Amino acid sequence: MKTVLVVDDDPDIRELITWKLTQAGYTTLAVGDGEAALKVATSGGVAGAAPDLILVDWMMPLMTGIEVCQALRDNPATERIPIILLTAKAQEAEVERGFAAGVDDYIVKPFSPREMLSRIQAVLARSEART
């Protein structure tokens, strides 16, 4: 069973995504800020294993999603975890910035939970094919 770490400071979004992923058979972990996300990702939050994918919001207090992404990519223990960025920023330059920071895909807010699920499945499949 794959584990997805959900990082979003909006509890409505966090709960909805967690529910949707649980319904789809994923194990989920949800945190409200980037620092907590890094702790969970680096300490092996699920039975000592790193999450299989991280879904992170761009705009958050303490650390932005981009900063979280850069920190994950700079750490050998987490550098290969696929990351999907949730963002209201859909301008070309901002999307480029996300990919430059190492995200694998992004989802534009307002978002469709169904589309989110498809994207998560696709990114996980690509990640599995690489390994």
Place this chain on the structure above:
Amino acid sequence: MNGGGVAAFAAAGAALSAAVAISIVARNQVRRRRQNQAHARVRPILFGILDGGAIDRRTIDALDPFEQRALDAQAHSLLPKLRGQEKESLARLLDRRGAVQAAKLRTRSRRPSARAEATEFLGQSGSPSALNNLLGLLNDPKPEVRWAAARGLGEIGDPVAVSPLLGSLEGPRPIPVDVVADAVFKIRDCPISVLRQGLKSQSAPVRAVTVELLGRFQAVAVSAEIIERLEDDPSVEVRARAARALGRVGTPRAIDPLVSSFGDAPVALRAQIVWALKEIGVPEAVPSH
């Protein structure tokens, strides 16, 4: 009163204040806990509806008033955060709960903030029945209400709103060019013929919006008219938006007009010409002077 009496009176006052403060904090905690419990109880119902489940009236009626308020509050809160089928399900739920009708009434409130909030909600609900209300609100005395109405018309997406939206750029209560452009761009069946007509308008904001939209819709068939705006329009803003539009359309026939317009163009226009030539794939065509 002697010294001891004053001290006792002060101590009693302090104790009373502390007791009141503690009781307020405790009451708030109880209310918050009750709210959280109600939210947790209604969440599976709400998420089930979002997931395509039927809106079971009996299940909702069986909720106590506190839980029903929690359901409405969560649905309201999630509405602007979602799109697609989930948003439609949520809007349907809110409509059945009477929220759309209530918002229509609130758009007549004397308080501008209440009108703006209700207008915003009507737009987010995407309810076709709100179309006429939103069209009327394009002329509200308060700009925040007019802007919300324009955004809402974009959300509803009925092409009937295109002409009134273009009309809202003029007059004593105009709506900004970018607000209108963003709204019309959301109307997927926007008639290009109406936008084409707008290029000939006497109003510079209308020409600016229509040229911008023709670019965003990548209307290749209208590129000759966009080139005309680039070369001849008296407004620098319209010319700059025409240059950007040509970049978005990406037609090679725009290269020469873009290069020859660069000459002594203002900086804002030059920046858009440079961007457009890069988009078309000929960055080397940017004049070096």
